[in-house]
Amino acid sequence: MLELTINNHPIEVAEDATILDAARQLGIQIPTMCHLNGTEHFTSCMICLVKDRRNGRLMPSCSMPASEGMDIVTDDAE
Ligand code: FES
Numbered sequence: 720m721l722e723l724t725i726n727n728h729p730i731e732v733a734e735d736a737t738i739l740d741a742a743r744q745l746g747i748q749i750p751t752m753c754h755l756n757g758t759e760h761f762t763s764c765m766i767c768l769v770k771d772r773r774n775g776r777l778m779p780s781c782s783m784p785a786s787e788g789m790d791i792v793t794d795d796a797e
Contacts, residue, residue, distance in 0.1 A: 723789035725769075738769055738780035738791055749793055754781035769793045 720731045725742050732741045742749050752764040760782035767780045772790040780793075 721785050721787045723785055723787065723791065725791045726793055732785050736785045738778070738783050738785050738789070739767060741785050742769075742780060742791075742793060747793055749780050751781055770795065770797060 721734060721736070722729065722731050723738075723741060724730070725738070725745055725747055728745050728747075730741050730745055732744065739749055739751070739754065749767050749769065751767050753761045754767065762779050762782045765779055768777045769780045770777050770792050772792055773788070777797075780791075
């Protein structure tokens with residue numbers, strides 16, 4: 720299991736979870752267009768971008784694996 724934070728809410732997720740999976744477990748809505756559960760990641764629309772506060776990096780939540788200690792924000796001004 721991995722521990723990370725999304726919008727200041729801590730969560731523990733399985734090793735193979737994406738950031739989108741973790742957000743959905745918390746009930747946090749992240750819009751998606753090219754992502755469809757059960758299919759290969761296509762990662763083209765980038766509507767699902769989120770930011771890791773630790774380094775300011777933007778990443779597609781639908782295909783980015785969750786990792787230990789992430790501090791994700793889904794809805795800031797950026
Ligand atoms: S939903 Fe399209 S890149 Fe994530």
